[in-house]
Amino acid sequence: MRVPFIKMHGLGNDFVVLDRREQAGEPVGPAVAQALADRHAGIGCDQLILLEPSASADFAMRIFNSDGSEVEACGNASRAVAVLHGRPARIETRGGLIAVEADGSGASVDMGKPRFDWDAIPLAEAMDTAALPLAWDTLENPAAVNVGNPHIVFFVHDLDAVDLEAIGPVIEHDPVFPNRINVNVAQVVPDGIRLRVWERGAGLTRACGTGACATAVVAIRRKLVPSPVTVHLPGGALDIAWDGDGAISMTGPAVESFRGTFEWSDYA
Incomplete structure (x- = not known):
């Protein structure tokens, strides 16, 4: 057939x-x-x-x-x-x-609306998802958010210095994430956010739309960037808007x- x-x-x-x-x-x-x-x-x-x-x-x-x-x-x-x-x-x-x-x-x-409750991510135990008390090597001070699927977001000073291919699967499969997790490492730059994503079940990817949404939401919550913000991924850019309360809007090719x-x- x-x-x-x-x-x-x-x-x-x-x-x-x-x-x-x-x-x-x-x-x-x-x-x-x-x-x-x-x-x-x-x-x-x-x-x-x-x-x-x-x-x-x-x-x-x-x-x-x-x-x-x-x-x-x-x-x-x-x-x-x-x-x-x-x-x-x-x-x-x-x-x-x-x-x-x-x-x-x-x-x-x-x-749709992002979800921040620990059991909506989900996590293995109750934690403050805005500032998780977790770290892996030099990656620390992450936030977690569910934007239809679960994401953890790290902001760093030098995105290129992070070996995401090595650390991504370690974080994805950490027992603290019962359903595994998508791993986002980001850097704030003058024209928005640079982002690389280790995608749960797929590995390093040229672009991740939900990852861009999750990262933008965390950056807006932390007042690192205004909304809307352009998120630059290896494959190109996405425009993400979020008013701090309602649904996330994503636009791109x-x-x-x-x-x-x-x-x-x-x-x-």
Whole structure:
């Protein structure tokens, strides 16, 4: 059985999209997601995106990381899906309902309200998420926030001096984070924030939309930057706005790369 797919990316964070809003297909699970995401033997992507019908929104979006784990939210994928859909929509995700609207070569996404309670991250025990009493090597004074998925954010003076590829997986799998965590290391610069992200289940990524949202929220709470703020990632920039109370707005580019088909039995 040949299955159509759409390859897209947002700032280099790339996706294989299976659009099943009109026609159902075979069940997708961790093994299929991992096989399709493999860059040597599969199509290759950071995340597999599955679009399905929804009873509570215009459609539903499921997100699988390259290691096969299913996650709650993905900001870059939300923009990509907005571009694919081509008109305003409300999308059901495991992290809650989001609103998207295509805008020129990209999209704007209403990511919903950030959550700061320790059990919303979640953490293994009660802590002040605005200033966690935790440190890993030289990374200290972090904050935690859930923006549809869980993030820890560190601000440093020299972003390039941090070996995120080494320390990222250590923090991601620390027992203090029962559901693992996305790791953001940021530096405030004159034109906004520089950011690198170790993404839970995917590793170092060229861009992470929820990471940009989480980092901007923490920076605004700490009065390090005003809103809106431009967050500069290795793959490009995102504009994040948050008024300190309501929903986060994220704006940035997303494009379709190509379309194709694959034989389901090769990956199932």
